[in-house]
Amino acid sequence: MLWYVLRxxxxxxxxxxxxxxxxxxLLHLAPGDPMTAVMPEFGSEELIEQIKRSYGxxxxxxxxYFRWLLAVLSGDLGTxxxxxxxxxxxxxxxxxxxxxxxxxxxxxxxxxxxxxxLLAGYTRRLVADRAITTTAIVGVSVxxxxxGLVLIAIFAVSLGWLPAMGKAPPxxxxxxxxxxYMILPAITLALIPTGIIARSxxxxxxxxxxxxxxxxxxxxxxPQRRIFLHVVKNASPTVLxxxxxxxxxxxxxxxxxxxxxxxxxxxxxxxxxxxTRDLPLLQGTILVLATFFVLLNFLVDLAQPxxxxxxxxx
Amino acid sequence: MARRTTYVDETxxxxxxxxxxxxxxxxWQAARRRLVRDPVSMGCISILSLMVAAAIFAPWITxxxxxxxxxxxxxxxxxxxxxxxxxxxLGRDMLTRLIxxxxxxxxxxxxPIAVATLFGSVLGVVAGYFGGKTNMIIMRVADVFxxxxxxxxxxxxxxxxxxxxxxxxxxxxxxxIPPITRVAEAATTQIRTQDxxxxxxxxxxxxxxxxxxxxxxxxxSPILTYASSLIGLSIVLASGLSFLGLGMSPPLADWGLxxxxxxxxxxxxxxxxxxxxxxxxxxxxxxxxxSDGLRTAMDxxx
Numbered sequence: 191m192l193w194y195v196l197r198x199x200x201x202x203x204x205x206x207x208x209x210x211x212x213x214x215x216l217l218h219l220a221p222g223d224p225m226t227a228v229m230p231e232f233g234s235e236e237l238i239e240q241i242k243r244s245y246g247x248x249x250x251x252x253x254x255y256f257r258w259l260l261a262v263l264s265g266d267l268g269t270x271x272x273x274x275x276x277x278x279x280x281x282x283x284x285x286x287x288x289x290x291x292x293x294x295x296x297x298x299x300x301x302x303x304x305x306x307x308l309l310a311g312y313t314r315r316l317v318a319d320r321a322i323t324t325t326a327i328v329g330v331s332v333x334x335x336x337x338g339l340v341l342i343a344i345f346a347v348s349l350g351w352l353p354a355m356g357k358a359p360p361x362x363x364x365x366x367x368x369x370x371y372m373i374l375p376a377i378t379l380a381l382i383p384t385g386i387i388a389r390s391x392x393x394x395x396x397x398x399x400x401x402x403x404x405x406x407x408x409x410x411x412x413p414q415r416r417i418f419l420h421v422v423k424n425a426s427p428t429v430l431x432x433x434x435x436x437x438x439x440x441x442x443x444x445x446x447x448x449x450x451x452x453x454x455x456x457x458x459x460x461x462x463x464x465x466t467r468d469l470p471l472l473q474g475t476i477l478v479l480a481t482f483f484v485l486l487n488f489l490v491d492l493a494q495p496x497x498x499x500x501x502x503x504x
Numbered sequence: 505m506a507r508r509t510t511y512v513d514e515t516x517x518x519x520x521x522x523x524x525x526x527x528x529x530x531x532w533q534a535a536r537r538r539l540v541r542d543p544v545s546m547g548c549i550s551i552l553s554l555m556v557a558a559a560i561f562a563p564w565i566t567x568x569x570x571x572x573x574x575x576x577x578x579x580x581x582x583x584x585x586x587x588x589x590x591x592x593x594l595g596r597d598m599l600t601r602l603i604x605x606x607x608x609x610x611x612x613x614x615x616p617i618a619v620a621t622l623f624g625s626v627l628g629v630v631a632g633y634f635g636g637k638t639n640m641i642i643m644r645v646a647d648v649f650x651x652x653x654x655x656x657x658x659x660x661x662x663x664x665x666x667x668x669x670x671x672x673x674x675x676x677x678x679x680x681i682p683p684i685t686r687v688a689e690a691a692t693t694q695i696r697t698q699d700x701x702x703x704x705x706x707x708x709x710x711x712x713x714x715x716x717x718x719x720x721x722x723x724x725s726p727i728l729t730y731a732s733s734l735i736g737l738s739i740v741l742a743s744g745l746s747f748l749g750l751g752m753s754p755p756l757a758d759w760g761l762x763x764x765x766x767x768x769x770x771x772x773x774x775x776x777x778x779x780x781x782x783x784x785x786x787x788x789x790x791x792x793x794x795s796d797g798l799r800t801a802m803d804x805x806x
Contacts, residue, residue, distance in 0.1 A: 204644060205644075205647055205648055205651050206651075208644070208645070208647070208648030208651070209648060209651050209652070211648075212648060212649070212652075213660075216660055216661070216664040217664070219661070219664045219665055327789065327792055327793060327796070328785075328789055330736075330792065331736045331740070331785065331788040331789040331791075331792045332740075332785055332788070332789075333740045333743060333744065333781055333784045333785060333788065335744055335747055335763070336763060336778065336780075336781030336784060336785065337781075339763065339767065339770065339777060339778050339781065340778050340781070342770060343770055343774035343775075343777065343778055344774075347770060347771055347774050348774065354770075438653055439653045439654075439655070441653075442652070442653030442655065442656040443653045443654070443655035443656055445655060445656070445659050445748070446655065446744045446747065446748070449747075449748060450767075460659060460660075460663065461748060463663070464659070464663040464748065464749075464750065465749070467666075469664065472660065472663050472664060473664075476652075476656060476660040479653075479656055480651055480652045480653075480656065483651060483652065483653055483656075484651045487651075
């Protein structure tokens, strides 16, 4: 088992290195200088040089990369150019907000996706299956940021039941008001994972039910309910993998939904970073989110053999 | 009916080396026949053709000018005489702008997939055919890009490059190259050890010749069906980037940008504000359903 963990670790290290390279180059992809946004327009050559030097932009790129990497590894993500505050100070509260929303969203999509998927997997060739498959396709195709707008139009504007945007004002305890603000964005976020989870649960259930051991269980006279447990147990590794990846997508891909709902998370932060061309903030946020995504996949990989002993062999 | 045709395809393709072109035509013909007989796919094709035709011929079929604003006619509701789908926040005709918007929105969805298919399949086939170090380098780089959620990568690249249509095209293409590379590589690895490739190699055919003549022709259907399944996502992502203000700049019409500018009016005219999203939804659902139909017709395992 330890061997397996080590091997997975060796596999993700180069990927993390690559991710850091991509994030580093984001700053230098931009036309002109990363500092263009904040340079004084009529500053003297000397002043501009001085600013560049203070940020280390006068060094050759490889040197800049290793300096940056060392700083990142020691927890320093750089300084936001526009806010002139450490990127981490901006990022930390946003991460908390994004996680709150993502966990809520994943919970919704788990219940809805697994429910729909099992229903479709068990009622194959029936109308229900057709309907659920179509729903899943629409769920995957729909522009989720637009669904957010539609939900606002219905539940906030027309019915006035729920707040349209933002986060509940800070209070001592996490209460009903916080949930009220989270319902619409969480449902919106849950939409795509629900479609994907439903689709793969359906496919996996159908696949597992074709196996001979299920027929044997039937032949042995096991009641449907018990066979169902066997099917669930065999389908769980695949479903777990998909859920892990979807959680990563929710955290990393929430930018559009957070922008629609003005939810003060990482997505909203990214949107502001783009609008103000605050490249260090953009870079730091993307680095943290991508690293989280890689580590999450790593954890899913580690968890798989526990659920499915067959995978231990390789 | 489909059974007999597939049977003929699968057994004959590898064996009759001389009749390669003839057999291949049969495969594509069979696939086309299956596609034409699928009502869902044909429905999607009609809707999409209508959208594309409307976008191309927009200046001749639209009732109004897409850029002329009018303060008095702001945010007219859907169904107003003369303005079938109402007007936007600057009094411009919604129907006209939705039709014009299809030009950029559809193009921005399709072009990145075309570019990514080209680069991705070349990279994947090369990686799969040569194996070894070449494979390792190409696939490890692809893995790095896989480490980013697609939306995050698109937003990060476009955000760093700055707003603009070309930058959106570049970042979306970069997002879609790695997955296509992976599919192409997997398909090629399966093909390259088969007898007919060995036979071609034994006759002294050069690597490019084998790749183009034997490998590409055999991996094209999995690659194409997979690439087609990404078009819907590409349209949604492209509009999403415009929604964030990274694509077109006003006053040009684009579905994502329209959603963005109409967002402020959602309290005054909620229906108008969500209309552009309906177009994105229709286009994306049709492309995804069509892709499913294509996969069934081409008999590719998902």
